[in-house]
Amino acid sequence: MLRFLIKRLLLASTTLVAISIVTFLLFFAVPSSPAWVMCGRNCSPERIAQVEKSLGLDQPLPVQYTEFVKGIFVGRTIDDAGTLRECDAPCLGYSFRSKEPVTDTISRSLPVTVSIVVGAMVVFLTVGIGLGMLAALKKGTVFDRAAIGASVGFASTQTYTLGGVLLLVFVYSTGLLPNPHYTPITQDPLDWAAGMLLPWITLGLINSALYARLSRAQMIETLQEDFVRTARAKGLPARVVTRRHALRAAITPIVTIAGVDLGGYLGGVVITESVFSLNGIGREAADAVADLNLPLVMATVLLAAFFIVTMNIIVDMLYAVIDPRVRLG
Amino acid sequence: MRRKFGALSVGVLAVALVASGCSETTNEPSGNSDQQNRVQTGTISTDPAESQGPAKAVEGAAKGGVVKLLHEAEFAHLDPQKVYVSDALSITTQFARTLTGYKEDGKGNLKLVGDLATNAGEDVNGDCKVWKYTLKDGLKFEDGTPITGADVVYGISRSFDPDWGDGPTYLQKWLTGSAEYNTTYKGPFKSAGAEVPGLKAEGNVVTFTFPSAQCETPYAVAMPTSAPVPKAKDTKGDYDRKPVSSGPYMIKEHAYDQFIEFVRNPNWDANTDPIRNGYPDGIRVEFGITAETGANRVVADAAEDQTAFIWANVPAAVKSKTNEPAVKARVQAGPSQYVEYTWINTERVTDLKVRQALNYIVDRDSIVKLRGGVDQIGTTITSPTIAGYQAFNSYDGGPTGNIDKAKELLGNKPIKLTYAYPNVPVRQQMAAATKETYAKAGVELVLTPLDPATYYESVGTRGNQYDLIRGGWGADWPSAATVIPELLDGRTLREKGNQNLAYFNSDEVNKEIDRIKGLKATESAAEWAKLDKLIMDKYAPLIPQYYIGNYEIHGSKIGGTFLSDSYGHMTLNTMFVKP
Numbered sequence: 001m002l003r004f005l006i007k008r009l010l011l012a013s014t015t016l017v018a019i020s021i022v023t024f025l026l027f028f029a030v031p032s033s034p035a036w037v038m039c040g041r042n043c044s045p046e047r048i049a050q051v052e053k054s055l056g057l058d059q060p061l062p063v064q065y066t067e068f069v070k071g072i073f074v075g076r077t078i079d080d081a082g083t084l085r086e087c088d089a090p091c092l093g094y095s096f097r098s099k100e101p102v103t104d105t106i107s108r109s110l111p112v113t114v115s116i117v118v119g120a121m122v123v124f125l126t127v128g129i130g131l132g133m134l135a136a137l138k139k140g141t142v143f144d145r146a147a148i149g150a151s152v153g154f155a156s157t158q159t160y161t162l163g164g165v166l167l168l169v170f171v172y173s174t175g176l177l178p179n180p181h182y183t184p185i186t187q188d189p190l191d192w193a194a195g196m197l198l199p200w201i202t203l204g205l206i207n208s209a210l211y212a213r214l215s216r217a218q219m220i221e222t223l224q225e226d227f228v229r230t231a232r233a234k235g236l237p238a239r240v241v242t243r244r245h246a247l248r249a250a251i252t253p254i255v256t257i258a259g260v261d262l263g264g265y266l267g268g269v270v271i272t273e274s275v276f277s278l279n280g281i282g283r284e285a286a287d288a289v290a291d292l293n294l295p296l297v298m299a300t301v302l303l304a305a306f307f308i309v310t311m312n313i314i315v316d317m318l319y320a321v322i323d324p325r326v327r328l329g
Numbered sequence: 330m331r332r333k334f335g336a337l338s339v340g341v342l343a344v345a346l347v348a349s350g351c352s353e354t355t356n357e358p359s360g361n362s363d364q365q366n367r368v369q370t371g372t373i374s375t376d377p378a379e380s381q382g383p384a385k386a387v388e389g390a391a392k393g394g395v396v397k398l399l400h401e402a403e404f405a406h407l408d409p410q411k412v413y414v415s416d417a418l419s420i421t422t423q424f425a426r427t428l429t430g431y432k433e434d435g436k437g438n439l440k441l442v443g444d445l446a447t448n449a450g451e452d453v454n455g456d457c458k459v460w461k462y463t464l465k466d467g468l469k470f471e472d473g474t475p476i477t478g479a480d481v482v483y484g485i486s487r488s489f490d491p492d493w494g495d496g497p498t499y500l501q502k503w504l505t506g507s508a509e510y511n512t513t514y515k516g517p518f519k520s521a522g523a524e525v526p527g528l529k530a531e532g533n534v535v536t537f538t539f540p541s542a543q544c545e546t547p548y549a550v551a552m553p554t555s556a557p558v559p560k561a562k563d564t565k566g567d568y569d570r571k572p573v574s575s576g577p578y579m580i581k582e583h584a585y586d587q588f589i590e591f592v593r594n595p596n597w598d599a600n601t602d603p604i605r606n607g608y609p610d611g612i613r614v615e616f617g618i619t620a621e622t623g624a625n626r627v628v629a630d631a632a633e634d635q636t637a638f639i640w641a642n643v644p645a646a647v648k649s650k651t652n653e654p655a656v657k658a659r660v661q662a663g664p665s666q667y668v669e670y671t672w673i674n675t676e677r678v679t680d681l682k683v684r685q686a687l688n689y690i691v692d693r694d695s696i697v698k699l700r701g702g703v704d705q706i707g708t709t710i711t712s713p714t715i716a717g718y719q720a721f722n723s724y725d726g727g728p729t730g731n732i733d734k735a736k737e738l739l740g741n742k743p744i745k746l747t748y749a750y751p752n753v754p755v756r757q758q759m760a761a762a763t764k765e766t767y768a769k770a771g772v773e774l775v776l777t778p779l780d781p782a783t784y785y786e787s788v789g790t791r792g793n794q795y796d797l798i799r800g801g802w803g804a805d806w807p808s809a810a811t812v813i814p815e816l817l818d819g820r821t822l823r824e825k826g827n828q829n830l831a832y833f834n835s836d837e838v839n840k841e842i843d844r845i846k847g848l849k850a851t852e853s854a855a856e857w858a859k860l861d862k863l864i865m866d867k868y869a870p871l872i873p874q875y876y877i878g879n880y881e882i883h884g885s886k887i888g889g890t891f892l893s894d895s896y897g898h899m900t901l902n903t904m905f906v907k908p
Contacts, residue, residue: 032782038495045825046509047494054492083566098403098585099566108587167622172629179626179633279586279617287402292782 123204128211
């Protein structure tokens with residue numbers, strides 16, 4: 001187990017380093033400069049050069065990259081247009097736009113995304129897996145058809161459609177729900193939930209469709225496996241057969257997908273965040289790309305990659321716990 | 330020029346533009362049905378009584394309540410010496426007072442009066458070279474320290490810093506007499522102890538001494554460049570987050586990208602302020618709310634949004650909901666200082682007849698409709714919000730253009746031209762429509778969509794291969810002096826970074842520019858209007874398309890506001906919360 005973990009961690013850090021280098025290179029391959037974005041059109045070539053210098057973009061690439069890496073481990077001093085700023089480790093740089101440490105931007109916007117994603121996951125895992133399992137057990141009945149039919153319907157809608165409709169109905173027309181907003185859970189848990197309700201429902205319903213179909217298929221397949229037949233033959237009650245034997249086997253691939261989904265979503269749910277005017281990490285990332293805000297682009301890309309890589313490791317380890325056939329060596 | 334929030338900027342809003350562009354089609358019956366036609370009658374006040382506070386009470390107004398701005402993105406800047414985009418300029422009026430300011434009544438009467446100063450400016454020798462401003466008594470910063478002439482000078486000195494330069498650069502260029510204004514004096518951080526060229530403070534008196542006549546100084550010092558900054562409290566780069574207030578409101582809390590909470594500044598004295606009423610107890614700005622969401626919320630008028638407003642045009646998707654009379658009453662619509670052009674590169678299209686023909690062909694009606702029907706057909710270089718504006722159309726082909734007249738000028742010969750525009754959806758639609766119209770007159774347009782992020786870099790480079798170029802311009806103050814010389818003075822042409830996208834250079838026009846610049850602001854307005862017409866009649870270096878319109882909305886509990894002709898958004902000066 002330990003050897004497996006060390007191996008995976010080494011691989012993960014190599015992946016992150018590779019991603020950071022590629023992002024860095026891609027950024028400089030774009031035929032545009034953040035300086036142009038920052039000074040709009042009222043700009044002289046002299047001013048462009050000045051802005052580039054103040055952002056440190058006039059330095060050779062390897063120097064800039066080394067500075068960046070150095071910042072992460074030991075911190076560095078950044079010259080922001082004449083104002084010297086101490087940036088402690090882990091320093092991901094100063095945002096070109098907001099002139100604050102990128103870590104501040106992240107710590108402000110990440111909780112918003114985490115709130116959306118965790119709540120939505122609760123919705124789509126319970127609704128999705130619940131419906132799927134029930135449909136599998138009642139295969140061929142009206143319930144099965146209705147549940148799977150509805151799930152196809154939700155899967156074919158998009159966040160901006162469903163979200164827009166929900167906003168229109170529950171917020172703009174009837175005023176039954178407040179405008180989606182973010183309140184830290186530590187400050188007011190009820191308000192936190194109230195503000196997040198619509199994003200949870202939207203993202204939750206759309207994704208539950210996938211999970212419903214997937215868990216139904218898995219469950220049906222598992223129920224036909226030999227070990228299930230054996231369990232039944234032993235005379236175990238149906239409840240024990242489905243819960244203890246079939247469910248556990250059927251859920252393994254779903255854990256994989258849920259884990260990878262969680263990793264992906266934590267990196268930002270841009271469309272959901274935009275539809276509901278929530279300033280999460282996804283919107284920051286999208287804006288950073290549009291602004292050519294290198295430090296923030298690097299940070300959001302690395303963070304997203306970190307989540308995916310980490311979730312993959314966790315999923316692999318969970319396998320060993322859930323699936324008796326898997327042993328990590 | 331000043332960039333308009335949401336309309337011309339590329340960076341932060343590129344995504345938003347793309348998103349909203351998809352929905353920017355509509356079936357409005359007429360291009361300018363929503364406009365109240367107003368003509369700017371702005372003047373510089375000569376009566377010092379007009380510069381005295383308090384501001385005239387607004388009928389039915391009461392103190393109290395908090396107004397709420399639902400805004401798409403964080404302000405580019407709040408540091409008064411860096412502010413330049415229309416939304417930031419509008420909010421800055423509430424915490425950074427300037428030497429002069431605009432007093433408006435919402436009916437087109439705009440008067441430039443003394444704000445911090447006792448009058449709009451004293452032209453000491455009558456030659457526009459030396460301007461004297463005396464500060465009023467009783468002015469204080471939010472911490473209670475008195476505002477002196479030295480604070481104003483210190484504020485202006487900051488704008489010289491070579492690392493900044495985000496704000497307007499008029500005063501700096503005028504004081505040094507050079508476009509490269511910060512080669513010697515580099516601001517208080519890099520040239521500590523040195524004196525600001527041409528600028529002096531003695532007690533409450535600030536004196537500007539310019540090497541050449543600058544008759545529009547009263548306008549230039551209305552920009553936040555002249556806002557006082559207390560040296561002891563200057564946090565340099567961080568000042569942008571939390572500037573020290575001299576106006577009715579000060580920042581209590583600023584969570585970047587999330588919200589700003591403004592509260593009353595206890596040290597602001599209404600009796601010194603001729604412009605701002607300061608009715609609400611506070612202003613809350615919430616960021617991250619797109620124009621569409623904001624408009625939807627304000628239209629819906631739920632209890633929490635009844636005191637809300639937006640500083641963006643109601644997007645086409647929501648606009649139909651504003652036709653209901655009760656909602657329409659909450660809309661403020663009118664022209665802005667921004668004019669949209671198609672530039673004709675005169676170094677490539679040298680034949681005047683061709684340029685005139687291109688002016689005859691344009692179908693402004695269809696373009697305005699494509700944009701959602703908020704704009705007003707435009708045929709002049711300057712906008713109707715400019716003092717002295719005269720309506721004319723040198724090449725009147727009617728709202729949809731005159732193909733026959735154009736063919737005649739072209740001698741029925743087919744020509745081929747390249748057309749450059751930023752590659753965003755609404756521009757693509759406009760380009761396609763334009764190509765179709767021009768084809769009818771035998772003009773083949775080769776469409777060349779360009780990367781929006783580097784658009785101005787590409788088209789602003791002399792010797793580019795574009796014949797027609799999309800562009801726009803907004804005056805910094807209601808005078809054509811910030812339009813015509815900035816755009817069409819051929820002596821400013823350089824290799825890169827041009828604003829004169831026609832690459833137009835005429836001795837006659839350059840001489841006129843110099844002559845009019847030497848006139849008093851009161852006399853020059855009519856002369857600029859004449860020059861506008863002369864350029865169009867005789868040279869046709871561009872095709873005016875439309876005056877960009879504003880169409881903003883506020884909640885049912887907001888009263889007293891109107892579109893400001895100075896900064897183009899609903900004014901906070903007179904806004905109040907209905908009891």
